[in-house]
Amino acid sequence: MQAAALKSAFVRALPVFILLVLGASAADAANSISGNIFTEADNAFTVLLVDKQASELHIAEVNNKVPQITKSYAALHGRNSGDKLKEGDNKTPEGFYYITGYVPPDKLDSTLYGDGAFTLNYPNVMDKYKGKTGHGIWIHGRGADRNNEKTQGCVSLSNRDLTSIKPLLLPGTPVIISDTIEFLSPEDYSKNKKKHMDFFKRFISSWENSDFKGFASYFSANFRAYDGLSAENYLNKKKQLMLTNPKRKVFVSDVNIFKENANKLMYSFNQLYCSDNIMSYGSKKLYLMVEKADNFRIIAEEFTELELEPFLEKSVISTVNNWKTVWQARDIEKYISYYSSSFRSDDMDIKQWKAHKEGLFQNTKTIKVNLTDIKLKAVSSGKIVVSFIQEYTSGAVADRGIKTLVLTGCPGDYKIIEEVWRPALTGT
Missing domain, CATH: 3.10.450.50 (Nuclear Transport Factor 2; Chain: A,)
Incomplete structure (x- = not known):
């Protein structure tokens, strides 16, 4: 009974113990959502949150559009309080930054910077706009000669802590440095x-x-x-x-x-x-x-x-495949809806093209089209040039060639403004 009572008392005291060991802000972080990150991005990513007032660095892992604090570390910052304004003021800048690279310990004075340093993009565009000066703001380790509890403006972790989070600190990782970090229900x-x-x-x-x-x-x-x-x-x-x-x-x-x-x-x-x-x-x-x-x-x-083409690829290929589907279905109205009113092919305008295709649809029972090696290129006029190998079969007619479509419009509303076909060269 006595052992059970002691165990119960320990469990009741555990939250207080956490506050004493971690500090109030770290305990808040462990039980709340970061109020400094909001996202609609589907991908998972990591954000570093530096709380100058609490002298802590938090790791926020964003999954399913929710940022949760997964780790918290003691962190040193500039010996003077406030936002960095000029070179040599010994202040840590406050704002939105990104990791730009890594400097290994053999390229540094390891007695000061320990096991390496991650560089930040200070001064960013906002800092320059405000006329801030200075450079070389890093997140670095801690050498044996660094006995002081502050830095000249960088953020410093123990070598053990820096090593533990090193795999997360990739170029492009966001870093938010603030006087105080917010945690929300x-x-x-x-x-x-x-x-x-x-x-x-x-x-x-x-x-x-x-x-x-x-x-x-x-x-x-x-x-x-x-x-x-x-x-x-x-x-x-x-x-x-x-x-x-x-x-x-x-x-x-x-x-x-x-x-x-x-x-x-x-x-x-x-x-x-x-x-x-x-x-x-x-x-x-x-x-x-x-x-x-x-x-x-x-x-x-x-x-x-x-680069524009990778972003457009999915929507363009979807449009081309849907165009192929209605072509195979011989649905002239749906087929012609993929074409611009300004369409031209050889000497045919849109009306002549529709009449030409309608006649072909009526005189055949089946059309099969196979498209491979689809490539696209966006040009400065806002047009997209799409080319592919096209294999066409209709009754006794069969051909294989390179088809080029020129699209105008935006994703979800592309129109074909030009169409060109030429026979594919065959090797021997």
């Missing part, structure tokens, strides 16, 4: 996520629907674009695009929202912009700050062009 997390995601959806909708007034309202008067344009010049450029290309589609994917504190957010996402004659794809980051009336405004942006 599942209910509060859902509310915050919806608020931030709804804001983003309204912003994209205003752009897609040429609502210039609504679109412009999301930007700070102090905004600077990635190419250096001021808010006025940037918005004038967007307004002109809306006037000259009123129809557009803006496809976004892998949307992540990172929160530094109550006043700073970053939206990171991949974006396809598609209009009548422009198609571009890239990675975009929007940096936001709270301005008057507690409203977030976009203060800066980054855009990195990405």
Whole structure:
């Protein structure tokens, strides 16, 4: 009975024991969801959260769109408090960063930096915009000669802890450094996520629907674009695009929202912009700050062009296969719906092409088409050139050749504007 009573008392005291050993923030982290990460991305990924006030580094593992804290470590930071402003101020910067590389211990003074260092992209575009100076902000180990409890601005872990998380610290891994990290209950997390995601959806909708007034309202008067344009010049450029290309589609994917504190957010996402004659794809980051009336405004942006063809491949192949299916079914109305009103093939326009194909459909009972080696290339005019090996069989007619289709439009709404066939060369 006495042993059972002691066991019961120990279990009741366990939460207090955890608080004493880990500290209140680490205990909160172990039982809550990170309030600094919101995502609609389907892929799993890792985010590092540095809490300067608690002197801790948390590992947030994002699975099924939920960020859970899986590990927490004691971490040193700059000996002076506050956000880094200039070189030599011995402060650790606060903001949104990414791991850019790894420096092994044999390339460092290991007596200071221990078992290696992971470099960060400080100063980022927001830091430069604010006029911050300095460089060489790392997450590194701890050498035997580092007896002080602070750094010159880096984040430092024990060598054992750095080694344990090294496999997670890949280039591109997000790092959020804040004065204090936020932890939320599942209910509060859902509310915050919806608020931030709804804001983003309204912003994209205003752009897609040429609502210039609504679109412009999301930007700070102090905004600077990635190419250096001021808010006025940037918005004038967007307004002109809306006037000259009123129809557009803006496809976004892998949307992540990172929160530094109550006043700073970053939206990171991949974006396809598609209009009548422009198609571009890239990675975009929007940096936001709270301005008057507690409203977030976009203060800066980054855009990195990405390869377009891999992103378009799935939608283009789906369109081509669906086109093939209705062709084999000899359904002239569905078949011709895949073609633009501006279509041309040799000397035939869309009306002549329809009449030509309708006659062929009526004079045959079966059509079989096999497509292989589908390749695509996006060209600057907003068109997509698709080529493939086509094997065609209809009654006594059989041929094999290279078919080229030129598509216009956006994913989900492609139209064939040009079609060319030539015999395939056969080897001996």
